[in-house]
Amino acid sequence: MADTTKEVQKKEAAPVEQVERTRSRNIYTPDVDILEKTDSIVVIADMPGVDESGVDITLEKNVLSIYGTVDPEIPEKHELIHASYGIGDYQRSFTISDEIDRDKIEASVKDGVLRVILPKAKMAQTRKITVKAG
């Protein structure tokens, strides 16, 4: 049971070594699905509280970094009575092995879910090679 409890909780991101944060707030690791399609790689991340203006995506060499800034909506004049989740930004980086067509990366956010579509470069797309009988 202890293991399953862990899974449903937000995980705080480990601080990136040698990089100091300028904002003093919690940073969480978003849960992601990474789906490989024939012509693209799709990264889907749960980032509740983030909208399209708060997402920052960078692809440097083969490292894809996503950062989601949360502008917390706190009920005015209310006291926090019970807290079972923390509020903060989201950050995560991935190493992408395939060649990506950088100019065609697309990202969208809907209901707190970020979806990044990384189209594979033509060269990297799997080609089927027919073997001719000799």
Added chain:
Amino acid sequence: MLWTTGLGRFGSGLSPWAELERMENEMNRMLSRYTYPPSGEFPAVNVWGTAEQAVVTTEIPGIDAQSIEITVAGATFTVRGSRGPEPVQENESYHRRERWHGNFSKTIELPFTIEADKVEARFSKGILYVTLPRAEAEKPKKVLVKAEKE
């Protein structure tokens, strides 16, 4: 001792909200026995309150707002919903699959009766905000003390 203490939910001198946490834990234990993923623990909720109302917030990204089901009965509040897995076609494969999918149900009990007709819910950026006002009859009232004329 003039006042009765330690009796009833509000008599212990503790914040009435202390009970909320205890109730939640108990309910989660009960629910998690029967379902997987443990339905009582997901989604996590934060509760904000004043003397007149409570605001419950929960993070449930990627859910269609229309499909969120909220029920209120007495002092209990329940939210139900579901999220399907990302559809996978042929020639597609998952490298990672961490996001939850399935049904969830969360019940919490507040330390007051909820005015069911005035409950409001809003879903924004994957976060659900539910305002639960305290029943009119239970709101604290100020009683004026009349001075007797001499």
